[in-house]
Amino acid sequence: MTEYLHVAFGSKVVLQNVRNEHLDHKLLMMVDDEDKSRYQLLEKTTNKKSIFAMPTTYEILASRGETSDIRGWMNFTFITLNDAERDNFIRRYNAYEEGMDEHGFISSFLLQRNDNQHQLVMLSTWNMKSDWELWHAKNDFPLRQYESSNSLYGLMRKQYSFEAFSKQNM
Template identity: 25%
Template sequence: MITRISITYGTKQVLSKLQTRFPDRPLLLLDSSTSGEQLALLDVSGQESVFSSPIHYDIKLHRGTTDWQGFVNFIYVDNLSADDQKVMNSKANHFVTTDPMPDGMRSIYFMKDEKNRSNNIILSTWDNADDFSLWKKEASFKPFSYFLTTQYNYHEASYHFFKPEVK
């Protein structure tokens, strides 16, 4: 199992060149689901980064497939007190190790930002965006809803795998 994921952002031209330059690396080109052509390159090799400006996430918990397909969502939560951090760790641990995975969820990763340990990231992969939207309304998501406020700098980023337009 990998212990770290790295991500960088850029243009299609720059990120595609990285993929070409490192063909043996699993570098996944992601396109923002909400704004289109806002691209990210995800390195899921667990190796030292080949990016010039990487953001590294240390994987604390993982369950599910390592076959990257479908819809990808990042939930970011930080600015937690020591007590809130314990609660978040407990809820994430229980969900990832105990609760059944929701319909359509392919994998879930609970991660920490390497530079800012108070930044919690829940990375999930799904068959499609609708499955993710349904999960946010289910009881299994409820333990995380406490943190979905601006007080905790909650924000999300959703992606799908980049597919160039066919002309």
């Protein structure tokens, strides 16, 4: 069954209100590591339609690790690829993530934005930010080729932590 990740952005107060209005949904409140005034709500579901008024919706193309729940520190890596590059990237993701055994790794999701099939997102979750930093520093880091200063891929990262641990099955 196809799964989706719906994301809504806003202030803490607004997103808490949305969360309180939908107590029957498992909505995860996250705070941006770089800007503590920026928040997002996440919902992982099999429902293609979001409860959010203006969501960013991603289809989960592949996943690895402990994926029943989203938990831990999160790194979102956004990349824009043409059709041929996209297909190759998905194949490489599936091959590389198959053997993922990095210390602190919890899960990884390959996401495709619903309104832009050329934008892929690799969401990885970790016990701690330092675990991801150690993996990122390795010479064989799988996204290294996309990180060069001359990159045409628009690679961008955003990192989030849970705002609160209540109601979230951490």
